[in-house]
Amino acid sequence: MRLYCTVALALGLGSVGAASASEDLPRHVLPPSSNGDLVIGLCDGETSIEVAGVKPGDPVSGDQAQKIADALMQEWRRKHPDGAWRVAAADTAGNPANPGPAPATKDQFQTYGAFTDRDRQIWQESTDKLVAEGKRIFHDAKALGGTVAISCDMCHPDGSNTHPETYPKFQVQLGRVALLRDMINWCIENPVRGKPFADDDPRLKALEAYILAQRKGFALDYGKH
Amino acid sequence: MTGSHKSIETKHCEERASFFGDLARLGALSRRGFMKVAGASAGIAAAKGLITPQSFQLVEVAQAQETGAPSFTFAYISDSHLYTRDVNDRFIRSAVKAVEDVNALDPQPDFVLFGGDLAQLGKKEELDLGLQILKGLKAPLKIMVGEHDWFLDMGEHWRTLFGAPQYSFDHKGVHFVTLMSVQEKDFWTAHGMSPAERMQTVAGLDNGLQSRFEVGSEGRAWLKNDLAKIDKKTPIVVFSHSPLYKYYRNWNFWTDDAEEVQALLSGFDTVTVIHGHTHQMLLNRIGNINFYGLLSTAWPWPYAPEGLPKLTVQMNRADPFNAFDGCGDGRMDVLTSGMVDKVYNLWNRNPVTIRSSYLVSGGEKHRPPATALASY
Numbered sequence: 223m224r225l226y227c228t229v230a231l232a233l234g235l236g237s238v239g240a241a242s243a244s245e246d247l248p249r250h251v252l253p254p255s256s257n258g259d260l261v262i263g264l265c266d267g268e269t270s271i272e273v274a275g276v277k278p279g280d281p282v283s284g285d286q287a288q289k290i291a292d293a294l295m296q297e298w299r300r301k302h303p304d305g306a307w308r309v310a311a312a313d314t315a316g317n318p319a320n321p322g323p324a325p326a327t328k329d330q331f332q333t334y335g336a337f338t339d340r341d342r343q344i345w346q347e348s349t350d351k352l353v354a355e356g357k358r359i360f361h362d363a364k365a366l367g368g369t370v371a372i373s374c375d376m377c378h379p380d381g382s383n384t385h386p387e388t389y390p391k392f393q394v395q396l397g398r399v400a401l402l403r404d405m406i407n408w409c410i411e412n413p414v415r416g417k418p419f420a421d422d423d424p425r426l427k428a429l430e431a432y433i434l435a436q437r438k439g440f441a442l443d444y445g446k447h
Numbered sequence: 448m449t450g451s452h453k454s455i456e457t458k459h460c461e462e463r464a465s466f467f468g469d470l471a472r473l474g475a476l477s478r479r480g481f482m483k484v485a486g487a488s489a490g491i492a493a494a495k496g497l498i499t500p501q502s503f504q505l506v507e508v509a510q511a512q513e514t515g516a517p518s519f520t521f522a523y524i525s526d527s528h529l530y531t532r533d534v535n536d537r538f539i540r541s542a543v544k545a546v547e548d549v550n551a552l553d554p555q556p557d558f559v560l561f562g563g564d565l566a567q568l569g570k571k572e573e574l575d576l577g578l579q580i581l582k583g584l585k586a587p588l589k590i591m592v593g594e595h596d597w598f599l600d601m602g603e604h605w606r607t608l609f610g611a612p613q614y615s616f617d618h619k620g621v622h623f624v625t626l627m628s629v630q631e632k633d634f635w636t637a638h639g640m641s642p643a644e645r646m647q648t649v650a651g652l653d654n655g656l657q658s659r660f661e662v663g664s665e666g667r668a669w670l671k672n673d674l675a676k677i678d679k680k681t682p683i684v685v686f687s688h689s690p691l692y693k694y695y696r697n698w699n700f701w702t703d704d705a706e707e708v709q710a711l712l713s714g715f716d717t718v719t720v721i722h723g724h725t726h727q728m729l730l731n732r733i734g735n736i737n738f739y740g741l742l743s744t745a746w747p748w749p750y751a752p753e754g755l756p757k758l759t760v761q762m763n764r765a766d767p768f769n770a771f772d773g774c775g776d777g778r779m780d781v782l783t784s785g786m787v788d789k790v791y792n793l794w795n796r797n798p799v800t801i802r803s804s805y806l807v808s809g810g811e812k813h814r815p816p817a818t819a820l821a822s823y
């Protein structure tokens with residue numbers, strides 16, 4: 223029987239709220255085992271157990287794995303006597319609001335493809351969070367690292383006239399092919415008078431997310447002038 | 448790429464500078480001199496593969512000669528959005544440049560209209576600085592208020608400097624009316640905003656927390672009363688910061704009670720509305736009212752994603768690499784008929800003349816040169 227714990231999903235939502243683009247994602251730091259045994263953590267980000275006699279890197283049989291999963295879930299249930307449980311199969315049977323994964327008999331089944339509307343909602347929320355963070359930075363001269371009180375929205379309300387769908391393209395004024403992020407950094411350096419962001423800067427990623435989100439539905443047209 | 452790379456804009460501006468340099472050297476515009484420069488402009492246009500050589504202003508001058516001299520002219524400067532010098536002096540330089548442009552006009556205009564948004568965040572220091580810059584104008588100043596001037600102290604300091612935001616005056620047979628069209632219903636109390644937060648919210652063009660612009664019932668009553676004593680044949684020119692029609696709600700390119708205001712103006716034979724706020728070449732005609740938007744000296748706004756009036760001929764998309772491009776100032780020629788022709792003096796571009804006959808004819812006559820780079 224396949225089980226899933228709703229609390230793990232709820233926690234997933236909570237952690238989305240905590241993770242802004244400018245922080246590290248929360249990690250479940252596992253306590254070390256006193257005798258070097260394997261330590262396994264539960265998806266609640268709190269619970270963990272030591273697997274007696276198994277060292278990290280040792281092979282684990284299917285039977286052993288099931289026992290580990292059962293032990294973790296038992297521990298979680300002990301901590302949450304009132305926690306809500308749902309049996310995945312029960313959701314699938316005649317519950318149109320939450321149909322769960324499609325039965326393997328009719329459609330292809332695959333773990334990656336077995337997501338619910340609730341999953342989609344969580345993913346959308348995570349994505350919107352990044353877009354919202356980008357919107358905040360786009361509208362805030364200080365967050366952009368600007369020194370002359372200029373923010374992106376002053377020339378690009380609602381991200382207009384940023385046309386991310388036209389990149390890469392030959393940027394005549396630069397005399398070379400540019401990506402959207404090159405132009406974001408050009409604006410940060412010039413009208414905004416800040417320091418350009420590194421390629422892996424979470425602020426740059428958030429800005430790209432916001433700008434792209436404003437152009438949903440526009441056809442990609444790289445190279446357009 | 449080497450450091451010698453020149454952008455197409457740079458090359459264009461050099462070409463234009465040399466062209467207008469030639470023009471200046473010709474001095475008084477004799478028929479022979481005109482033919483010579485017109486020939487040169489056609490040559491440049493042909494060399495660049497353009498089909499609209501009339502985008503050079505000279506040809507517009509020739510057309511103006513056909514219809515006779517204007518009765519009088521006034522100049523405009525708008526939307527300077529000044530920060531104080533310690534914060535950012537870029538917009539100060541632009542505003543000063545506009546004052547120099549206008550002071551260089553020969554003959555001088557009868558007066559200069561300032562179209563609102565003198566300050567960026569409504570601060571005393573910004574408004575004082577603005578007044579100091581505008582005092583450099585040789586011609587008398589007429590000013591209207593913008594939302595960036597108002598929502599820090601609800602117009603207190605602006606009124607101290609410039610007086611009542613709604614006023615009218617008569618000049619050479621035309622009745623001019625200045626409206627305060629950027630009233631907003633109280634959105635700040637419910638959000639517990641400080642005056643600075645209220646100002647910052649209104650200063651965000653795409654900030655949906657704020658209300659829509661309106662003249663409001665008091666303002667409309669004042670207008671009705673002001674117009675009551677005016678003969679219907681008297682040409683009317685209205686100054687308002689927001690366009691007195693509904694273009695794009697989300698950016699307050701919009702006046703919520705536009706229809707009511709238009710109704711008050713509809714009885715007059717000749718009505719022109721001149722507005723700031725939209726920072727772009729913007730044209731419209733509703734009923735018998737011609738609408739002209741003003742350029743900003745600080746930055747151009749992109750065209751809104753919907754609602755653009757059909758008669759608007761878009762200006763070319765601005766070059767982000769040139770802080771002055773898409774900005775500018777301009778001049779209004781009030782014709783003997785009371786109609787108003789408008790010159791958009793775009794910095795680093797060819798000036799564009801919009802003739803009132805273009806709007807009156809519904810776009811049939813005197814179409815201004817088209818855009819090569821439309822807004823995305």
Ligand SMILES: [Fe+2]
Nearest residue numbers: 526564724743
């Ligand atoms: Fe403005």
Ligand SMILES: [Fe+2]
Nearest residue numbers: 564593594724
């Ligand atoms: Fe404005």
